[in-house]
Amino acid sequence: xxxxxxxxxxxxxxxxxxxxxxxxxxxxxxxxxxxxxxxxxxxxxxxxxxxxxxxxxxxxxxxxxxxxxxxxxxxxxxxxxxxxxxxxxxxxxxxxxxxxxxxxxxxxxxxxxxxxxxxxxxxxxxxxxxxxxxxxxxxxxxxxxxxxxxxxxxxxxxxxxxxxxxxxxxxxxxxxxxxxxxxxxxxxxxxxxxxxxxxxxxxxxxxxxxxxxxxxxxxxxxxxxxxxx
Amino acid sequence: xxxxxxxxxxxxxxxxxxxxxxxxxxxxxxxxxxxxxxxxxxxxxxxxxxxxxxxxxxxxxxxxxxxxxxxxxxxxxxxxxxxxxxxxxxxxxxxxxxxxxxxxxxxxxxxxxxxxxxxxxxxxxxxxxxxxxxxxxxxxxxxxxxxxxxxxxxxxxxxxxxxxxxxxxxxxxxxxxxxxxxxxxxxxxxxxxxxxxxxxxxxxxxxxxxxxxxxxxxxxxxxxxxxxxxxxxxxxxxxxxxxxxxxxxxxxxxxxxxxxxxxxxxxxxxxxxxxxxxxxxxxxxxxxxxxxxxxxxxxxxxxxxxxxxxxxxxxxxxxxxxxxxxxxxxxxxxxxxxxxxxxxxxxxxxxxxxxxxxxxxxxxxxxxxxxxxxxxxxxxxxxxxxxxxxxxxxxxxxxxxxxxxxxxx
Numbered sequence: 001x002x003x004x005x006x007x008x009x010x011x012x013x014x015x016x017x018x019x020x021x022x023x024x025x026x027x028x029x030x031x032x033x034x035x036x037x038x039x040x041x042x043x044x045x046x047x048x049x050x051x052x053x054x055x056x057x058x059x060x061x062x063x064x065x066x067x068x069x070x071x072x073x074x075x076x077x078x079x080x081x082x083x084x085x086x087x088x089x090x091x092x093x094x095x096x097x098x099x100x101x102x103x104x105x106x107x108x109x110x111x112x113x114x115x116x117x118x119x120x121x122x123x124x125x126x127x128x129x130x131x132x133x134x135x136x137x138x139x140x141x142x143x144x145x146x147x148x149x150x151x152x153x154x155x156x157x158x159x160x161x162x163x164x165x166x167x168x169x170x171x172x173x174x175x176x177x178x179x180x181x182x183x184x185x186x187x188x189x190x191x192x193x194x195x196x197x198x199x200x201x202x203x204x205x206x207x208x209x210x211x212x213x214x215x216x217x218x219x220x221x222x223x224x225x226x227x228x229x
Numbered sequence: 230x231x232x233x234x235x236x237x238x239x240x241x242x243x244x245x246x247x248x249x250x251x252x253x254x255x256x257x258x259x260x261x262x263x264x265x266x267x268x269x270x271x272x273x274x275x276x277x278x279x280x281x282x283x284x285x286x287x288x289x290x291x292x293x294x295x296x297x298x299x300x301x302x303x304x305x306x307x308x309x310x311x312x313x314x315x316x317x318x319x320x321x322x323x324x325x326x327x328x329x330x331x332x333x334x335x336x337x338x339x340x341x342x343x344x345x346x347x348x349x350x351x352x353x354x355x356x357x358x359x360x361x362x363x364x365x366x367x368x369x370x371x372x373x374x375x376x377x378x379x380x381x382x383x384x385x386x387x388x389x390x391x392x393x394x395x396x397x398x399x400x401x402x403x404x405x406x407x408x409x410x411x412x413x414x415x416x417x418x419x420x421x422x423x424x425x426x427x428x429x430x431x432x433x434x435x436x437x438x439x440x441x442x443x444x445x446x447x448x449x450x451x452x453x454x455x456x457x458x459x460x461x462x463x464x465x466x467x468x469x470x471x472x473x474x475x476x477x478x479x480x481x482x483x484x485x486x487x488x489x490x491x492x493x494x495x496x497x498x499x500x501x502x503x504x505x506x507x508x509x510x511x512x513x514x515x516x517x518x519x520x521x522x523x524x525x526x527x528x529x530x531x532x533x534x535x536x537x538x539x540x541x542x543x544x545x546x547x548x549x550x551x552x553x554x555x556x557x558x559x560x561x562x563x564x565x566x567x568x569x570x571x572x573x574x575x576x577x578x579x580x581x582x583x584x585x586x587x588x589x590x591x592x593x594x595x596x597x598x599x600x601x602x603x604x605x606x607x608x609x610x611x612x613x614x615x616x617x618x619x620x621x622x623x624x625x626x627x628x629x630x631x632x633x634x635x636x637x638x
Contacts, residue, residue: 056534056632077538084536091635095531099239111232112536160536 009062024219088157147178164196259561279422334401340390349438368393368417378416382427518622530634550619
């Protein structure tokens with residue numbers, strides 16, 4: 001069973017007399033355990049596609065089904081709750097809550113899910129250990145490097161036990177060492193725990209690690225390549 | 230909910246300078262609002278007390294005919310005086326009372342003349358009932374001159390160029406309708422909270438009054454009564470009225486309705502001041518929180534992305550906004566309470582504008598006073614204003630598109 005399935009996805013914007021096809025009839029399936037990169041030049045529509053898959057944007061037409069649930073049918077708080085339970089997000093600018101510590105940031109999503117405190121604490125510690133930040137638990141985002149913050153963001157994305165992780169340009173603000181370190185962690189989680197990752201990026205270092213690369217241009221899938229790693 | 234409160238609370242302290250400015254403005258706003266109200270209430274209370282203590286007392290009794298036409302012959306029927314005094318003396322609420330003989334006349338000096346209300350009094354009884362003896366700016370209280378002493382107000386002294394020891398000619402009609410004239414010596418100059426009163430009223434000895442009007446029997450035009458509780462004035466005057474004939478007792482509010490209107494106007498004015506201050510504070514809070522919401526667009530977008538529902542985001546911003554004023558309000562209230570209590574005891578010396586205050590009927594030493602309900606009122610106003618002020622930024626936060634907000638620079 002596919003984790004993500006899109007059928008004839010279309011997203012158009014009107015700008016004056018022009019109609020822009022940001023996503024143009026995209027149908028794809030992503031299976032559990034895939035390490036997929038959606039790549040393409042700026043303006044190719046990869047972020048729009050990622051936003052629609054993540055339930056952050058509505059398609060003009062077409063369907064998105066996540067783990068058997070058609071999310072294009074969901075509205076408002078239903079959609080927010082679906083994201084909470086099923087999708088983990090990693091953003092380009094880390095986007096941690098600055099007034100909370102690393103541990104509180106990771107535990108926050110589970111708190112929204114209503115998980116008991118003991119479970120939250122155990123999983124938070126486990127995840128921060130997995131991303132190599134067991135000693136930084138009490139630090140606030142401003143006391144950590146960009147790489148460390150992005151690792152906290154990955155731990156936060158995993159905390160809710162989502163169906164998959166959507167990562168939008170996760171390495172864009174990181175130096176080489178931090179990028180390698182982050183990709184190692186994600187690849188390890190993908191290999192050992194079968195966690196599904198979907199990236200939107202044009203960073204070659206990420207593309208090189210991917211098992212599947214979907215190239216998008218002018219809103220259409222140009223190439224869909226699978227690699228054995 | 231606990232975590233939402235925790236995040237909201239920490240957000241309050243995120244930009245200490247900005248939150249500090251809001252706290253400061255709420256503290257100063259509350260303090261200033263209450264202090265201005267306390268100053269105004271203090272002045273009003275002094276003005277009211279001064280007018281009651283020096284002029285009106287709490288209850289007055291006049292002949293029915295005098296109320297219709299205040300002429301010399303319209304005195305209280307002499308055969309009713311004993312009954313009236315018995316009735317007054319037997320009322321347990323009455324502390325002191327005094328009787329006065331009154332006529333209208335003219336005061337003349339080389340500098341001019343003035344129409345006057347001439348009151349013949351018993352100095353000792355008057356001293357117990359009114360504060361004229363304590364309000365002397367110069368001279369003495371019927372102790373220096375044996376021959377026809379007179380106490381005049383400051384405004385009259387200025388108008389007729391009089392000083393202590395100088396002569397004032399008084400002329401008025403006697404009981405036979407003939408004009409009589411007599412020279413009086415200014416023994417003292419008083420100042421009450423009313424400029425008009427000080428310009429047109431003077432006190433002479435009742436014995437001199439009787440002699441000049443050539444009355445066969447005692448002529449009493451007015452009883453002024455002080456009771457133990459101002460609030461009982463109406464009840465006591467009504468009770469007296471049931472037991473006397475040919476005369477009527479009136480409470481202070483009936484004699485000087487402008488004083489009771491002042492109370493109502495002051496309460497309205499006080500609420501208007503508080504509403505204006507709270508309104509201004511609310512605008513400041515809205516502005517600050519809108520800036521905060523704008524600055525945190527990416528963070529709010531992220532919260533919506535990862536699954537924080539709109540109600541929680543709304544509540545978080547509401548709590549954060551309300552926190553700003555709820556923390557500052559008690560500090561402002563305490564500061565106001567402290568300063569109002571302090572200046573209520575030691576007073577504020579406004580000697581530099583004493584003349585202007587005198588003309589407005591207020592002493593130059595102002596003692597702050599406030600109705601305790603003003604603290605409750607402003608607290609309720611602040612709470613309501615905070616909630617209303619919180620809605621604007623909270624709604625703004627909800628309008629963010631998470632996909633766009635999360636990428637905001």
